[in-house]
Amino acid sequence: MVAAYLAELFESHRPRLLGIGYRLTGSTGTAEDALQECLLRLNGVHQSEIDDFGEWLTATVADICADHLVSGQRRAPHRLPDPLVTPLVPRGGGEWTAIAGDRANRLATLVALTSLTPAQRLAAVLPELPAEQIATWLDLDPAAAERAAAIGRAAAAALPGPAAEPDHEAAVRRLLTALRARARATVREGGESECGAEEVASRLHPGAQGMTATPTGPVVIDGPDRVAARLLTVAAEHGIGCPDADPADGYEFVSVNGELGLLLRGPELNRVLAFAVRDDAVWRVFDLAAPAPSHGWG
The missing domain is CATH 1.20.140 (Butyryl-CoA Dehydrogenase, subunit A; domain 3)
Structure with a gap:
């Protein structure tokens, strides 16, 4: 021994x-x-x-x-x-x-x-x-x-250093505010209006990328318009910003590797949205499976 x-x-x-x-x-x-x-x-x-x-x-x-x-x-x-x-x-x-x-x-x-x-x-x-x-x-x-x-x-x-925590949080919250505004506009108009999509894209860095994990590696989406479209889909799936949604049932703010992110609850598997910030805008969005139970919880 x-x-x-x-x-x-x-x-x-x-x-x-x-x-x-x-x-x-x-x-x-x-x-x-x-x-x-x-x-x-x-x-x-x-x-x-x-x-x-x-x-x-x-x-x-x-x-x-x-x-x-x-x-x-x-x-x-x-x-x-x-x-x-x-x-x-x-x-x-x-x-x-x-x-x-x-x-x-x-x-x-x-x-x-x-x-x-x-x-x-x-x-x-x-x-x-x-x-x-x-x-x-x-x-x-x-x-x-x-x-x-x-x-x-x-x-x-x-390697680029991470943004300061206040700058990271501010950029992420601006993006989430745009997502919520789009959700409310869609409900008011009673359909899948494109209203607000440009506003979501404007909160992203011009070189924005989205990365979704798969068993063989990430699927990468390039460009703010495409990343915004993917985020709007994810927001609709989890009720982010919808007036009749209970955030406790769909998502919550969490820390992901020390930075503000979202935990998205699913019927079989939780996901997290994590963000990297550059030049005061969200530069990368990571869509990842969340460990269960989450490390460090409790």
């Missing part, structure tokens, strides 16, 4: 390691599994073999996640990450609630990482990781690993 004090030390590193596993794989379940396997490996290592405990844990979790990255690349190369859905006012301090609050774990950042190869992603998440270590884990030629590491580090440096 792992000595009690080593197990306690491991637990002190757990939130950091979970964040690394989540950024590497985009999966809460895989991150948790990686930590469990790391603890099992720790059980089989003598203390004298570990020079720096934190570095050993980081490298071990990264090694385990590297295997998942390679196998996941074959199954779904651009799988969207699991959203971290928590109440706007957290009811308790679960570990995933703390991880969701880390700006490094914003959804737009996690989505950008999905476009990288496993080697590039390892270097983007852990820029201090030597290229030769990446080559060993992924069975790559050292020169190829060095090139991949350089691309990954450059990609990490180029």
Whole structure:
């Protein structure tokens, strides 16, 4: 068995390691599994073999996640990450609630990482990781690993930072106000009027994208007009803004990876709408399955 004090030390590193596993794989379940396997490996290592405990844990979790990255690349190369859905006012301090609050774990950042190869992603998440270590884990030629590491580090440096929370919330609420106005106009006119569609589109960034998760990767919708049309469909399905709808039955405001979003209730599966903001407008809309129960809830 792992000595009690080593197990306690491991637990002190757990939130950091979970964040690394989540950024590497985009999966809460895989991150948790990686930590469990790391603890099992720790059980089989003598203390004298570990020079720096934190570095050993980081490298071990990264090694385990590297295997998942390679196998996941074959199954779904651009799988969207699991959203971290928590109440706007957290009811308790679960570990995933703390991880969701880390700006490094914003959804737009996690989505950008999905476009990288496993080697590039390892270097983007852990820029201090030597290229030769990446080559060993992924069975790559050292020169190829060095090139991949350089691309990954450059990609990490180029990632756009998330909007400040007040700016994010203001942009999302402007968009939702336009959706509600459209819903009310449709009810007044007794049909599927196009009234308000342009107003919804005007609340979106000119380069707006919508991303919907599928088993093999995201379906991407480009352009504010097309994204607005999709949002109007989703709003109608869940009663967003309809005068006779009870929001408690259809949707509620939540935090998605630390930013304002919506939880949409369905008869069989919940969904979340998450948003990324750029230039004071909603730039990306992510339509994702919500974990049940949502991580950090309670």
